[in-house]
Each structure stands twice: as C-alpha cells, then as structure tokens.
Amino acid sequence: MTLYPKVLVVLDPSVAEQKALKRxxxxxxxxxCQLTAFLSIYDFSYEMTTMLSGEERESMRQAVISDRExxxxxxxxxYKEQGLNIAIQVVWHNRPFEAIVQAVLEKDYSLVIKGTHDHDVLKSMIFTPTDWHILRxxxxxxxxxxxxxxxxxxxxxxAVNAGSEQSHHSSxxxxxxxxSKQxxxxLNSRVQLVNAFPGTPVNIAIEIPEFNPQEYNQTMKTHHLEAVHKLALEFELPxxxxxxxxxMPEDVIPKLAQQLDAEMVVIGTIGRTGLSAAIIGNTAEHVIDRLDCDVLAVKPAGFVCPLAKQ
Structure with missing residues (x-):
C-alpha cells in the first residue's frame, strides 16, 4: 500500500534550488505515487489594466501561466526521463495558501511538500506567512x-503530548x-518518541511556601514517563x-533532533486560527523555526478545513 499516493509539490520561482521537488x-x-508540480501566481498589475477588456486581461494571464508551465x-x-510520473498545475490566485488548500480539497492529495525557511518570530505572529496558513x-x-x-x-x-488527557491530543x-512508523x-529509519514536560512553575514555588517543587517535578515526570511507556508498548517501540x-517543546524537540541528526520531526498541529493563533500560536510553529531538518505536520482525526465549501 502506498503511503502517499497523490503528492502536491509546491514550487518557488524566486529560488534557484527547488528543495521541495527534490524531496x-x-x-x-x-x-x-503521482506527483503534481504546483505553482500559484498572481500579478496585481494585470488586474489594474483598465485599458484592456476582460477577455484581453484573461489572455494576458494565460500567457503568464503558459510561461510558468x-x-x-x-x-x-x-525526472520524467527517469520514469517518474509528474503532472503540472499552475493557477492564478492572489492568496497562495488558499490555492494550495483548494487544490488539496478538489483533488484529494494525501501530502503537500513545500520548501521553507526561517521566519522572523514577531512577523510570523502579526503577518502570518503562507507556511503557517497551510499548517493551520x-x-x-x-x-x-x-x-x-x-x-x-x-x-x-x-513528537507527542502523552501527558494530556484531551481527546484531540490523544488522536x-x-x-x-x-x-512516523510508516x-x-x-526510509529504513528508526522512530524516536519524544515527550516534553514542563518544569516546576517558579511563581508557585515562590508564592506558596509549603509547595514542594522537587516532589511536584518528580510527580510530573513519572506521569509523563508512564504515558510514554504506554504509547511505546502500544506501537511496539523499544x-x-x-x-x-x-x-518546553520548542526547546526540547529541536535539541534532541540535532543530537540524533534527525532527518525529520513529525508533529501535530490542531489548526488554531484567528486571534488565538496570533496571541498563543501553535506548538508546531514555535518548534519549526528552531529545527534544521524537515517537519511533517499532521492534523487530528476529524479535522474540518475552514476553507472547505459548506
């Protein structure tokens, strides 16, 4: 059985190396698997050419699309000479992430591959980059x-959150x-299961004199150890x-990935959007900027895409 039968590969014409295509x-x-090399393009100046008719503007857009194809x-x-099955799709759309998600919804792709780079933390909270939109x-x-x-x-x-009892984390x-196992x-690799747990909150230790931070920390660690052990047994991991x-996950996961020279980190994202995403952010997003390896982000079962037509 093919793990990812239909793969959408997002290209970037602004860079010389198409690392998503290579991967x-x-x-x-x-x-x-069937690969589709995908590109979303848009030029606002074509929409502002009022001297031309709608038909002429459409003809100009098609010329640009043909050039990109x-x-x-x-x-x-x-790659085609090597026998690989690669289709081409170029669309005219002013919001790249919407074009990508709509393509997934319309053609039921099983995986999206996209090259990424480090994002400025402040900008990524105020002006959400395409990567974050796709992740969510x-x-x-x-x-x-x-x-x-x-x-x-x-x-x-x-990267799991084994200590949580919330259903979406369990899923x-x-x-x-x-x-990860598939x-x-x-890839003939090993799965390394990692779970981060928070240390003793400093403010509690200060504000409550009778609070025992060592006991709290040991209890917390034991809880997470037992939860991870249960998951490891379930999936037959040594x-x-x-x-x-x-x-914190954004500290623990990148450090372990570097120590292990990991080729990939698999992480879950709950798809938080709106103000809560801007203020709180998703763990996956905090982790990604600190990694120097690939990241596979997956959604919980039953996830409903906010762009899906009702």
Missing part, C-alpha cells in the same frame, strides 16, 4: 522541507506515531527509542 522525487523513488516542464524533464488549514499532512539531507538509516522524531499522538519503514525530557 518529492526522493519519496517517489521509494513508493509508487514551460519553466516547470524544464525543471521536471530529467490544510487537511492533509504537510511536509516542510529544509536544507538538511536525509541521512541513511536515520532517525525520525515523533494526534496516534496519528503522529502511525505516520515513514521509518519506507524503550531505548523513547525520550521524556523536561522543558
């Missing part, structure tokens, strides 16, 4: 590709580990490949 090709050589054809020629709204898994290569016999870090844990089998570490 998609690596994946396609390991499993039989030729560019993509040249990009994928060598895309119904299928999203693989964000960085420059780090996939090492042979590497490690895939499955995400299941999906994260399932995806990818590990495909204890040597489990890591329960004190600290």
């Amino acid at each position: 998609a090709v690596e994946l396609a050589k390991l499993q039989d 030729m560019w993509i054809s040249e990009l994928i020629d060598e 709204k895309c119904p299928c898994p999203v693989l964000l590709v960085k420059d780090h290569e996939w090492p042979e016999h590497g490690n895939i870090v499955a 995400l844990n299941q999906r994260i580990i399932q995806q 990818l590990a089998a495909l 204890s040597a490949q489990t890591h329960v570490l004190e600290g």
Whole structure:
C-alpha cells in the first residue's frame, strides 16, 4: 500500500534550488505515487489594466501561466526521463495558501511538500506567512522541507503530548506515531518518541511556601514517563527509542533532533486560527523555526478545513 499516493509539490520561482521537488522525487523513488508540480501566481498589475477588456486581461494571464508551465516542464524533464510520473498545475490566485488548500480539497492529495525557511518570530505572529496558513488549514499532512539531507538509516522524531488527557491530543499522538512508523519503514529509519514536560512553575514555588517543587517535578515526570511507556508498548517501540525530557517543546524537540541528526520531526498541529493563533500560536510553529531538518505536520482525526465549501 502506498503511503502517499497523490503528492502536491509546491514550487518557488524566486529560488534557484527547488528543495521541495527534490524531496518529492526522493519519496517517489521509494513508493509508487503521482506527483503534481504546483505553482500559484498572481500579478496585481494585470488586474489594474483598465485599458484592456476582460477577455484581453484573461489572455494576458494565460500567457503568464503558459510561461510558468514551460519553466516547470524544464525543471521536471530529467525526472520524467527517469520514469517518474509528474503532472503540472499552475493557477492564478492572489492568496497562495488558499490555492494550495483548494487544490488539496478538489483533488484529494494525501501530502503537500513545500520548501521553507526561517521566519522572523514577531512577523510570523502579526503577518502570518503562507507556511503557517497551510499548517493551520490544510487537511492533509504537510511536509516542510529544509536544507538538511536525509541521512541513511536515520532517525525520525515523533513528537507527542502523552501527558494530556484531551481527546484531540490523544488522536494526534496516534496519528503522529502511525505516520512516523510508516515513514521509518519506507526510509529504513528508526522512530524516536519524544515527550516534553514542563518544569516546576517558579511563581508557585515562590508564592506558596509549603509547595514542594522537587516532589511536584518528580510527580510530573513519572506521569509523563508512564504515558510514554504506554504509547511505546502500544506501537511496539523499544524503550531505548523513547525520550521524556523536561522543558518546553520548542526547546526540547529541536535539541534532541540535532543530537540524533534527525532527518525529520513529525508533529501535530490542531489548526488554531484567528486571534488565538496570533496571541498563543501553535506548538508546531514555535518548534519549526528552531529545527534544521524537515517537519511533517499532521492534523487530528476529524479535522474540518475552514476553507472547505459548506
């Protein structure tokens, strides 16, 4: 059974190296899948040309689209000669993330692959980049590709929140580990299960004299150790490949990924949007900027895309 039968590969004409396409090709050589090289383009000046009729503006847009299709054809020629199945889709849309999500909804893609880069933290909270929109709204898994290569016999870090009893976290844990194990089998890698737990809140220790921080910390650690052990047993993962570490996920996960030279971190995102996303953010988003390896973001079961037509 193919893990990702239909893959949407998002291209970026502003860069020389199409790392998303390169990664998609690596994946396609390991499993039989249909790749679609996708590009969303828009030029506001074409919409403002009032001297032209609607038909003439449409003709100009199609000329730009055709030019981009030729560019993509040249990009994928060598891969098609190798026997890979790669389609081309270029759309005219002023919001790239909407174009990507709509393509997923319309053609039921099983994975989106997109190159990414480090985002300024302040800007990412005020002006949400395309990557964050896709992470929050895309119904299928999203693989964000960085420059780090996939090492042979590497490690895939499955980042879980085992200590939570909330249903959406439980659902995400299941999906994260399932995806990690399937990818590990495909890439001949090992799954490393990681769970971060918070340390003793300093304000409580100060404000409540009788509060015992050591006892609290040990209780918290024991709770998370037991929860991770249960998950590891369920998915037949050896204890040597489990890591329960004190600290915030955005600190713990990147540090472990670097220590293990991980090729990928698999993480869940609940798709928070609106003001809560701007103020609180998603754990996945805080983690991604600190990683130098690929990130696969998955949604919980039953996720409803906010862009889906009612």
